[in-house]
Amino acid sequence: MIAIVDYGVGNLFSLKSSLAAIGATATVTADPATIRAADRVILPGVGAFGDAAEKLQKSGLGEVVVEVAKSGKPILGICLGMQMLFEKSFEYGEHKGLSLIKGEIRPIADVIPKNLKIPHIGWNALHFGANKHPLFKYLDEGECVYFVHSYYGANCKESVIATAEYGAELTAAVADGNVMGCQFHPEKSGNAGLAILRAFCEMEGTVC
């Protein structure tokens, strides 16, 4: 069973439907016991970092996610949920994240040319580098996925497993052992997105 952590940010309808479409059993939950009992956990999120980090902390679910991550079960953060995995974010101030991935969240405006639009919205190609991570085992180099974001993962070089080119090389996905994150939305990325979710569902925990 997959637990989709419900901490009050974003619309989880498509995520739940896309997991159902690949035959996975998922439950949207805010219950710590259910999250601890799950085989794997997805941390979603849409909106602003500060607000979401506060909700995650106040609900106590942040601690639960960290605990599950330390247990070795596969964890996938999506969009703002990926950003939550980082140490901190500079979106409207400075906010602490869950520190499961080394690095920080910074505005894409810092690194892309002025003539490009913000947010980075639309379908963009994924680049995997020399070693393709198991999360992308069903994808070919250059397949497109759907992005909507104005901030990106910075100073996380050792965790980057995919990038997208938007006037600069932007972090598209990260992984550190069993903890993974996608800046894009697999649940909105057609067959490529479903293939990523399928690969995630097939992963074994690292320490269990």
Add this chain to the structure above:
Amino acid sequence: MITKRIIPCLDVRDGRVVKGVNFEGLADVSSPVSLAEYYSKNGADELVFYDITASAEGRRLFTDILTEVASKIFIPLTVGGGINTLDDFERVLGCGADKVSVNSGAIRNPSLISEAAKRYGDQCVVISADVKRVDGTFRVFAKGGRENTGMEAISWIRHCVDLGAGEVVLNSIDTDGVKGGFDLEMLAAVCDAVSVPVIASGGAGKMEDFITLFGTLPKVDAGLAASIFHFGEVKISDLKKEMKKAGIPARLV
């Protein structure tokens, strides 16, 4: 490289797609669900559903089909038509829509844009503008293009973006239905005025019209059309290949 989006638009009344649709191998051509599946498989980057229902019963049917589409199709869905209040946003987002397009509702009450952007984020709010030339100036029309609001279009669109609209759909009434190509002059004026994505609508008659659009106006992010896709005059998968050949970034499926 971010790709240029191709977006079919489906007008839905009482839960069925209106305007004749003609596809080989598609048994139920007015089912929004089968059409959405067809487009999704053939390379559409996003779908727009426009609810042209007037009755409450029709609206309920619309949300039912939207829920069904959203549970089967995993590409971004934009919903428009009859969006006048935050409750309308809530209703369609709850059914799985990703973005909500406002038109007459925003003309009547511009703060709808700022309130929705604050609650759901800028990326969720699309301003759709029906624009026509009147005595040499661009004017905004309301009520499906029937009523001249008297407002100058470029400043209206810029105002909507300032209020928090994250995307603009520009529908040129002058080129709509003519099939002679997109309204490049009007689109250029809007692209110069705003820094959010601009979606071109109205006038597509053939594949070359999209090539010309993206070739001439690199700032345009997407092309939207209805009948040429519905009637199979342009197949999206073929269009994507042509775009790629012309050096325009496109997502092939």
